[in-house]
Amino acid sequence: MNIILLGPPGAGKGTQAARLVAERGMVQLSTGDMLRAAVKMGTPVGLQAKAVMEAGELVSDAIVSALIGERLDQADTANGVIFDGYPRTAAQADALDLLLAERGRKLDWVVELEVDEAALTERVVGRYTCAQCGTGYHDRFKQPAVEGTCDVCGAHDFKRRPDDNAETVSTRMAEYRAKTAPILPHYEARGLVRRVDGMADMGEVGRAIAGVLDGAR
16 A cells, blocks of 8 residues: 655654554655665665755756655565655656556555644644653653653653744744645545544544555545
8 A cells, every 4th residue: 555644744744654664564755764865875866866966956856756766666665655755746746646657556545644733833842852762752741750850761861852943833834735735636636635633642643544544445
């Protein structure tokens, strides 16, 4: 099964993608991670991308699509993939359709995690992590059992991401809407889009996504 998982930063998209990877053997395809890996490995597409980036130019749709195709040809994608950060334009959506068709595959669903912007802002602004082991906490929703002490490793140092503030969340939401606006009509016309309440409990979100993937169309 091949899906596109959409959701603004802080919606829990990464958590749900990791869950699908663990439970279903799917592969998460993040174009940023794939690009860095291809450059490091020196693949044909990676070498093209490296030359473009070293020239200070943006990586073209053609190179990104070639990168996706190169990755889809690897055996570990046989159980299905989760497209993360791609496609972002109508042209990329068309390219993805072609890439999948060439390999006898198809896109099954586009799942969007819907969020309330005010609630999302509270979720993001309040989060922090243990500086030692990375365990996540929240000012309101998940505090350490003993104040100032990590539940997992016992450390006393915590940190917050400098961009976890209300202004940045608002900017990210605007960017997300701008990036998804061109592709949603493309998939809605084909009946592929399903929306899930991204503000629900993580387990509920996971079950809702599973319901979409396991449901008959």
